[in-house]
Amino acid sequence: xxxxxxxxxxxxxxxxxxxxxxxxxxxxxxxxxxxxxxxxxxxxxxxxxxxxxxxxxxxxxxxxxxxxxxxxxxxxxxxxxxxxxxxxxxxxxxxxxxxxxxxxxxxxxxxxxxxxxxxxxxxxxxxxxxxxxxxxxxxxxxxxxxxxxxxxxxxxxxxxxxxxxxxxxxxxxxxxxxxxxxxxxxxxxxxxxxxxxxxxxxxxxxxxxxxxxxxx
Amino acid sequence: xxxxxxxxxxxxxxxxxxxxxxxxxxxxxxxxxxxxxxxxxxxxxxxxxxxxxxxxxxxxxxxxxxxxxxxxxxxxxxxxxxxxxxxxxxxxxxxxxxxxxxxxxxxxxxxxxxxxxxxxxxxxxxxxxxxxxxxxxxxxxxxxxxxxxxxxxxxxxxxxxxxxxxxx
Numbered sequence: 001x002x003x004x005x006x007x008x009x010x011x012x013x014x015x016x017x018x019x020x021x022x023x024x025x026x027x028x029x030x031x032x033x034x035x036x037x038x039x040x041x042x043x044x045x046x047x048x049x050x051x052x053x054x055x056x057x058x059x060x061x062x063x064x065x066x067x068x069x070x071x072x073x074x075x076x077x078x079x080x081x082x083x084x085x086x087x088x089x090x091x092x093x094x095x096x097x098x099x100x101x102x103x104x105x106x107x108x109x110x111x112x113x114x115x116x117x118x119x120x121x122x123x124x125x126x127x128x129x130x131x132x133x134x135x136x137x138x139x140x141x142x143x144x145x146x147x148x149x150x151x152x153x154x155x156x157x158x159x160x161x162x163x164x165x166x167x168x169x170x171x172x173x174x175x176x177x178x179x180x181x182x183x184x185x186x187x188x189x190x191x192x193x194x195x196x197x198x199x200x201x202x203x204x205x206x207x208x209x210x211x212x213x214x215x216x
Numbered sequence: 217x218x219x220x221x222x223x224x225x226x227x228x229x230x231x232x233x234x235x236x237x238x239x240x241x242x243x244x245x246x247x248x249x250x251x252x253x254x255x256x257x258x259x260x261x262x263x264x265x266x267x268x269x270x271x272x273x274x275x276x277x278x279x280x281x282x283x284x285x286x287x288x289x290x291x292x293x294x295x296x297x298x299x300x301x302x303x304x305x306x307x308x309x310x311x312x313x314x315x316x317x318x319x320x321x322x323x324x325x326x327x328x329x330x331x332x333x334x335x336x337x338x339x340x341x342x343x344x345x346x347x348x349x350x351x352x353x354x355x356x357x358x359x360x361x362x363x364x365x366x367x368x369x370x371x372x373x374x375x376x377x378x379x380x381x382x383x384x
Contacts (some may be wrong), residue, residue, distance in 0.1 A: 080273065116310055117308075199219055199222055201223055201226055
């Protein structure tokens, strides 16, 4: 398992975090499992490599000790490019943790030309040991026809993984497509006709607007 | 076209138009990348670009999204044009519009002298900050989504890019 070195972070706050990021490090926090909350800093490049290889669980070395941790939350900047902060939780070996895992929809549904393929769930909550957390839950959608739906109970979980979501929850389905060709043209025409329409003004005539006074 | 059903006040103040995209250069914020980008910029830089989308900046409903990289006003006409373009390029896809034109913009008729109060409401716009996701597409593969968003991008008044749903 990959090991990452971390340093205890003593300076807190926005300015300290800015200067830390400028020096190539990443602010992080570690908590959970009855231990204290610890402010840490990681090497940004090393952590980006971990994320790139889809590693969620790794060993963390800090303060002379070593601990298995799990990536709980990652914060990005406004464009979603730069890492800003990482939340890590302690994960004991062999003890189950609850995490959400993305669903990987495989195949092209056969009812797609006639219907619209709608995904209701993008992630599913599971319980598993840190080593057995899958990268994604595969959902095969080849056989879906118009009107068919897949529920959580239809998902195939890997060995040692327990699904925590309600079995009756709809994962995806194919909805019959509405007749849109005529309305599409109508909408374009409507766009011109509704151009001059004005929204209703809340509280108009109670002194908020001066138009009635001007009319007199 | 999109516009609010009810508003508290018909006319709004224009707000401060923030600077353009000096700090939103794609592919890095280093001096070299910025210098290269500024050579090919379309608009003069009016000031530091400090406005950033702190929400509505991730793909929330579909699989792919069109993200704005610059500050700007997106008119209801442009939103409608983008919707039609995406609908034609990816007819099988499900489309989400993530912005709404809440802000009214007034204008005076041509050849009218200044004064005599504020003009009439001319159009409705959405205030877009760098990072805002404008549209989302679901139920299509990446190639189709890219093709559709490329069509939409030509209707947008600011630089945009396609992003995919991010899973940690």
